Amino acid sequence: MSSIVRGARARARIEVTAAIKEEARRQLASEGAARLSLRAVARELGMVSSALYRYFPSRDDLLTALIIDAYDSLGEAAESAHARVTDAGAAPVERWVAVGEAVRAWALAHPQEYALIYGSPVPGYSAPQTTVPAAARVGLLLIGIVRDAHQGHALEVPLLTDELVPEAVRLGADLAPDLPPGAVAALVAAWAQLFGLVGFELFGQFNRVVEEREPFFRFAVTRLAQEVGLR
Amino acid sequence: MSSIVRGARARARIEVTAAIKEEARRQLASEGAARLSLRAVARELGMVSSALYRYFPSRDDLLTALIIDAYDSLGEAAESAHARVTDAGAAPVERWVAVGEAVRAWALAHPQEYALIYGSPVPGYSAPQTTVPAAARVGLLLIGIVRDAHQGHALEVPLLTDELVPEAVRLGADLAPDLPPGAVAALVAAWAQLFGLVGFELFGQFNRVVEEREPFFRFAVTRLAQEVGLR
DNA sequence: CAAAAAAGAGAGCACTGCTCTTGCTATGGA
DNA sequence: TCCATAGCAAGAGCAGTGCTCTCTTTTTTG
Incomplete structure (x- = not known):
């Protein structure tokens, strides 16, 4: 159906994706693109680095x-x-x-x-x-x-x-x-x-x-x- | 005295420094600045990575x-x-x-x-x-x-x-x-x-x-x- | 309600910059 | 000429990286 309300899981996915980008932007601003670290983003978000790959494949x-x-x-x-x-x-x-x-x-x-x-x-x-x-x-x-x-x-x-x-x-x-x-x-x-x-x-x-x-x-x-x- | 001929050591240092820059430039051209790796440069030159730090401190x-x-x-x-x-x-x-x-x-x-x-x-x-x-x-x-x-x-x-x-x-x-x-x-x-x-x-x-x-x-x-x- | 899909956790691989210690060797003064 | 010193290479090791794989838990779906 409409992709707006599709259960807690889809909703969570959108929020987590946004949170990852937000934290990544924060690190980008303070460290620069080359020092942007997936692990650091994950760490800051309290998740393990491998989990982040569910949202961004690389x-x-x-x-x-x-x-x-x-x-x-x-x-x-x-x-x-x-x-x-x-x-x-x-x-x-x-x-x-x-x-x-x-x-x-x-x-x-x-x-x-x-x-x-x-x-x-x-x-x-x-x-x-x-x-x-x-x-x-x-x-x-x-x-x-x-x-x-x-x-x-x-x-x-x-x-x-x-x-x-x-x-x-x-x-x-x-x-x-x-x-x-x-x-x-x-x-x-x-x-x-x-x-x-x-x-x-x-x-x-x-x-x-x-x-x-x-x-x-x-x-x-x-x-x-x-x-x-x-x- | 003149820094031109100051023994084999100084001469070698100049040559090694140039070789490092040359190889680094090669990697820069093919991989880009962010992927320029000291270890890879050293490896290509047949030296160990720590030795490279005698020539460039970082x-x-x-x-x-x-x-x-x-x-x-x-x-x-x-x-x-x-x-x-x-x-x-x-x-x-x-x-x-x-x-x-x-x-x-x-x-x-x-x-x-x-x-x-x-x-x-x-x-x-x-x-x-x-x-x-x-x-x-x-x-x-x-x-x-x-x-x-x-x-x-x-x-x-x-x-x-x-x-x-x-x-x-x-x-x-x-x-x-x-x-x-x-x-x-x-x-x-x-x-x-x-x-x-x-x-x-x-x-x-x-x-x-x-x-x-x-x-x-x-x-x-x-x-x-x-x-x-x-x- | 059971099967399937999605997500998280953790270990592990190969790589990085950089440091420290250990020997070797060329250089320059006594 | 001898020898302390300074320069150099090698290796191990640390903390960090991207990414993969497996295993478990949770949610969605037929």
């Missing part, structure tokens, strides 16, 4: 669950920040900047989870297909902003080199058929560059270089908005 | 050595690519693009080493001060290109928000006193964004999104050059 599966949750958490943070400023009647640039700042804020608040999804992939581990939808949320949000801004008045379209035209057309067909190909290419680049800014700050490359991180980020992300044609 | 110290080597290897690749096109009389934009492409090529050729230095920092490990000079090489190279281009004719200077002016001035004083503060801020942002592009490609974020990676990168890195005022 350490990598637990990590995958955490990755999906992290993508969703970040996506939700970005989406709700975007909704907030949109409801307040913000212009496209402001909406873009709001999303960028939400990503940065989430990253600073959850550094190890950010590292899990945008840092180096955990060695020997390649993210399964299941993570794709969650991973796409921020990107789709950014696409939406540019598409909205494009309604009616055309964007300033970047020049494309001949060699890039077919790729830009394909990108446009996949991501935003109503946008000119050049704009889509610029958008994808800006998307990657946004996470470059966040990653550099988070992973210490800005140490002893950039001091006033927040104004600097606002400056850079605003310029990115202009790069994708937002005014 | 696994982290070995990783640090690999990190410095990686920064230097990347820096040298970028510098020699830059020197090549400069000798051929390339314009500033072309020099910038050449550096960007060298960084990307190095990253694709040494993905695990790139992850070591620009991916998430190894958990529980924070890079010591010794890595700083090696880490700065690519950044300094980019600064040099923009400074050269600035000689004589002034660059187009980005608008700075009030809140960023003091930071931009400080950045300029530290990095390039002869450049206008706005240009320095744009430069630092472009530096981070460059590695954002490379990281996204390398860590799989472009999978099923960008297919023609090389033209796309050329497009994006050329736009970055324009962002820092190069023509």
Whole structure:
């Protein structure tokens, strides 16, 4: 029947699964992904390590669950920040900047989870297909902003080199058929560059270089908005 | 006296140290940083694991050595690519693009080493001060290109928000006193964004999104050059 | 109510980083 | 030249890891 109420056992399973992820997230935050230990999680939960394998068949599966949750958490943070400023009647640039700042804020608040999804992939581990939808949320949000801004008045379209035209057309067909190909290419680049800014700050490359991180980020992300044609 | 020839023992120490790093790099490339095992390195070298501790006091110290080597290897690749096109009389934009492409090529050729230095920092490990000079090489190279281009004719200077002016001035004083503060801020942002592009490609974020990676990168890195005022 | 499925407990395997002790050997001063 | 010292290798051992297997208990289901 409905998988909602299916007896105490199913209910317990959901709770235990959640408790495992919660404790794993706690250890992830304090120790980092590589030191996340199944045994320690089990120990902390008062269960024996072998019992944990009834819920996650391997350490990598637990990590995958955490990755999906992290993508969703970040996506939700970005989406709700975007909704907030949109409801307040913000212009496209402001909406873009709001999303960028939400990503940065989430990253600073959850550094190890950010590292899990945008840092180096955990060695020997390649993210399964299941993570794709969650991973796409921020990107789709950014696409939406540019598409909205494009309604009616055309964007300033970047020049494309001949060699890039077919790729830009394909990108446009996949991501935003109503946008000119050049704009889509610029958008994808800006998307990657946004996470470059966040990653550099988070992973210490800005140490002893950039001091006033927040104004600097606002400056850079605003310029990115202009790069994708937002005014 | 001179530390060059100081008997068979010192000579052996240098060779063994190099052999350890070499084997470690091999394992790093095939297994990734987290699965790099001191015992496996020792085993492969026909020595017992405890002997390895005479050369590197801990696994982290070995990783640090690999990190410095990686920064230097990347820096040298970028510098020699830059020197090549400069000798051929390339314009500033072309020099910038050449550096960007060298960084990307190095990253694709040494993905695990790139992850070591620009991916998430190894958990529980924070890079010591010794890595700083090696880490700065690519950044300094980019600064040099923009400074050269600035000689004589002034660059187009980005608008700075009030809140960023003091930071931009400080950045300029530290990095390039002869450049206008706005240009320095744009430069630092472009530096981070460059590695954002490379990281996204390398860590799989472009999978099923960008297919023609090389033209796309050329497009994006050329736009970055324009962002820092190069023509 | 009995059979079956699910969960927990515990032992055990092979591996890890790291330490400590025990010998051996090259180096440098008397 | 001799010899104490310092550097090095080897081995055992500790505490921890991921994961598997078996055995028992508990819950669900036909």
